[in-house]
Amino acid sequence: MDTDLVVQRADLFKSLFPATDIRYAVKANPAPPVLRALVSAGVGFDVASVAELELCLSCDAQPADIVFSNPIKKVSAIAAAHKLGVTHFTSDSISDVENLAQFAPRSEVSIRMVASGSGAVGPFGNKFGCGPAETVEAVLRAVEVGLRPGIAFHVGSQQNDIDAWRECIVAAAEVSRAVESSGVTIGRLNIGGGFPVSYDRACLELVDIARLVHTLVADLFTVRPQVMVEPGRYLVAPAGIVEAEVVLVSRRPAGTDLRWVFLDVGRYNGLPEVENEAIKYPLSLVRAHSAPTEEVILSGPTCDGDDILYQNARYRLPLDLGPGDRIRIHNTGAYTASYSSVGFNGIPPLQVICVGTHGDAGRPLMTTTGGEPTSDLFLPANGVEL
Ligand SMILES: Cc1ncc(COP(=O)(O)O)c(C=O)c1O
Incomplete structure (x- = not known):
């Protein structure tokens, strides 16, 4: 993880969302140097559990800058968060609202709408x-139970349709108008995360989402609510590289010429978002290869039949790529290490190494320095050129 790139992404986010409370979704990448980099950039946190909350506090975050955004929580978690100074929660059920009133009295609660x-x-x-x-x-x-109300939504992660934000803000404004007749003002609009990143194709631009959000919030609400955002992926994905080693190259099944490249990283130890080939990461190679390329099936290392990265996305890799060669998987700073299993098949979770101003001093750096690809980028032939 390049902590300086995380700060750059945060600065860009802040410039496009001025006067907005920015709360990084810790689940995307909870590495302490990443959290410290974000504290230095003036960003707060969205936590889903007491453990994430304690982690943020240990990285010098202030409780006032933290929102407990998981609508599903035990009363013990509410009480612990309240004791640690958190006063802002998200909820989506009357029973959780009542629990908040009892265990975190007078807090702010944003009611999450379905998207x-x-x-x-x-x-x-x-x-x-x-x-x-x-x-x-x-x-x-x-x-009624003494909480301060807001509205929240999340358009879905890696959202590439700008109308998703439009629909949710329109729906939130309608609720806001509906409660006005009871003398209630919605003080907060938490628009969650979902801001997309370019993997194998260009994606929606943050500037366009920001412009739409500002316009709709200004136009549709009688009293403008304070806006909060909870970006996860957008802030950290481009700052991460997973470096994998080729374990084996083989042709199978019998009677076909299909070339399988097995890596030591797969769905269970860091790349869960390759499920259904939903995210197609750009790849690069650490050593120079001169051989022609051929289509490959990229697979993970475990004994699980589902542990395959890509068999429909047509990546082409050089024929002289073999065991021991290293492949870099780019844009892997979000939802990778935090999703690694503790050791399925005895394969350890990803080790996270943070470089840059907020990096871990004294930890080993990558085999070659810097976040720049060491070769051309490899993308699936059926993707769209960036
Ligand atoms: C409540 C909440 N907020 C924010 C996020 C971050 O979303 P993203 O990484 O798509 O920005 C998530 C992700 O699951 C979430 O559950």
Whole structure:
């Protein structure tokens, strides 16, 4: 992880979302140097558990800059977060709102609305969020039990359709108008994360999302709510590289000429987002190769049949690539190490090495320095040119 690049991304985010509370979603990459870099950039945190909260506090974050955004939480977690000074939560059920009133009295609570998730690589389906009528009910209940109400949503991770933000802000403004008749003002709009990153193709620009959000919030609300954002992927994905080693190259199944390249990193130890080949990472090679390229199937190292990175995306790699060669997988700073299994098949989770101003002093650096690719980038032939 390049902590300086994380700070650059944060600065860019701040410039496009001025007067907005920026709360990094810790789940995307909880490495302490990354958190410290973000504290230095003036960014707060979105935490999903007491452990994430304690981690942020140990990296010098202030409780006032932390939102507990997991709508699913035990009362013990609410009480612990309250004791540690957190006063802002997200909720999507009346029972959780009532728990907050009891265990974190007078807190701010943003009621999460359901989002279709259409256009996202990581939609949330029906797991989270209230419909409009339920949101009105939860907001009114929050006020009744002494909490300060807001509205939240998450458009789905790696969202590439700008209308997803439009639909959610319009829905939130309708709720805001509906509760006005009961004398309630929505003080907060938490628009969550979902800001996309370019992997194998160009994606929606942050500047366009920011412009739309500012316009809609100014136009649709009678009283402008304070806006909060919870970017995860956007701040950290481009700052990370996974360096993998080729374990084996082989042709299979019998009777075919398909070339399989097995890496020592796969779905269970750091690359879960290759599921359904949803995210197609750019690759580069650490040593120079002169042989022609051929289509390959890229696979992970475990004994699980699903541990395959890409068999439909047509990556072409040089024929002289063999065991011991190293491949760099770019844009892997988000949802990689934090998702590694503790040791499925005895393969350890990814080791995270942070470089740059906030990096871990005394830890080994990568085999070659810097985040620049050491060769041309390899992208699937069926992707779109960047
Ligand atoms: C509540 C909440 N906020 C923010 C995020 C960050 O989303 P992203 O990484 O797509 O920006 C997540 C991701 O799961 C989330 O659950």
